[in-house]
Amino acid sequence: MENVQTTVTRRTVTRRTAVRGAAVLGAAAATAALLPGTASAAPGTTPPQAPGLPERKLPTSANGWTIEKEANHVSTVWTRQVAGTGLSVDLRIGDVEEILVHLIRRFHYEVEELPDGDLLGWQEIGGLRTALPESNLASGTAVRIRPGASAKGGLFAHQELVLRDILADCQGVVRWGGDDDEVDESLFYLALGPQDRRVNRLADRLRGWAERPGSGAGTPVDVASPDRRTEASTLARTQRAG
Secondary structure, eight states: OHHHHHHHHHHHHHHHHHHHHHHHHHHHHHHHHHSTTOOSSOTTOOOOOOTTOOOOOOOBOTTSOBOOSOSSSSSSEEEEEETTTTEEEEEETTHHHHHHHHHHHHIIIIIOOOOTTSEEOOOOGGGSOTTSGGGGGGGTOEEEESTTOOSTTOSOHHHHHHHHHHHHHTTTSEEEGGGSSSOOTTEEEEOSOTTOHHHHHHHHHHHHHHHSTTOSTTSOOOTTSHHHHHHHHHHHHHHHHO
């Protein structure tokens, strides 16, 4: 009788111990799942994407920048004043704005004074050809200067000389539609994508000029000097070939 009772007791204790142990382990696992920074996957692995769900990619313009549906509301594109010109334009804020405003100011001061209506920025993608550089307008990374003058030969020789110097200032970050296969002399756009560090470096350089008297847009330069002509001509050949 004693042996039977001892056996039953041991079985009862063992079963209770197992149940209690399982409960403790379950509570510890639940607590760990709630702690911040606790990974649910093994170190160095990425949880698998749910089957049947395609990777979500935002639409981009031809140069790789994200297209914006509108300006001035839940957007990276906002209306910006172009200092010293009385003009405003919808542009992607930040580095892109810094670069394109510099180009616009130099064009206005040195190539041709721009009246209202001769400067356009962001446009809805629905009115643009998505595979062509004009789609860059929809990402706020392009402008049209003198929109009605898109055909080849819209600039006098001395105006193009200055324009080439402005493009050289931009160190290949900006491309002119006049060098494209389908010519559009009114179009200027970023030729590099958002991950290209040359965009940031140029913007920083232009910001530095703005902080130093006698530098930047509005400062007289000799566009006919040998060094500047060589730099501008080299860039023109490179961009025409591209």
